[in-house]
Amino acid sequence: MRAKSFSGMTCSIAGAMEAIGDKWGMLLLRDLFLGLTRYDDLRTSTGMPTTTLAERLKHLEAAGIAERRRYQDRPPRFEYLLTAKGRDLWKVTTALREWGDRWDTSGLGAPTVLLVDIETGRPVKLALVDTESGAVVPANRTEARPGPAADDLVHFRFNQHLERKERAP
Secondary structure, three states, X not given: OOOOOOOOOOOHHHHHHHHHOOHHHHHHHHHHHOOOOEHHHHHHHHOOOHHHHHHHHHXXXXXXXXXXXXXXXXXXXXXXXXXXXXXXXHHHHHHHHHHHHHOOOOOOOOOXXXXXXXXXXXXXXXXXXXXXXXXXXXXXXXXXXXXXXXXXXXHHHHHHHHHHHHHOO
16 A cells, blocks of 8 residues: 655655655665665665565656666666765765664664765764854754745644743743
């Protein structure tokens, strides 16, 4: 049974999830970021049934996240590459990996992948950065606010939060 579509929701998170598709789409992004491009390699890495893999790759193509490119004529063989739109999802996969590492969601007690500075070899992590100064901003100094495209439902969410905050002792 397919999940309800998020298309049409006034929410960037819902739109991003719609474009990625589902948990299989996230695993394909992980592997494409790691440099796997061929169907058989993606199938081996994810353990996905072939029908599921083919559907998810088509979905990522339709969303403009990945593109299929022929690398062999006889027999015809294709590889899958991230588009600029797909490569821009690196922050999403990095944030999920960092969260999973912090809370040991794999149950292994240590990270399976490290993101490092290629010049120093030292680990790096995502950070919130002030767009004007470039300074790192701690998460506890941030808050979400309605943006320029906020509709009535977005304002409802923020107003509900503010009302609860004002009623809190």
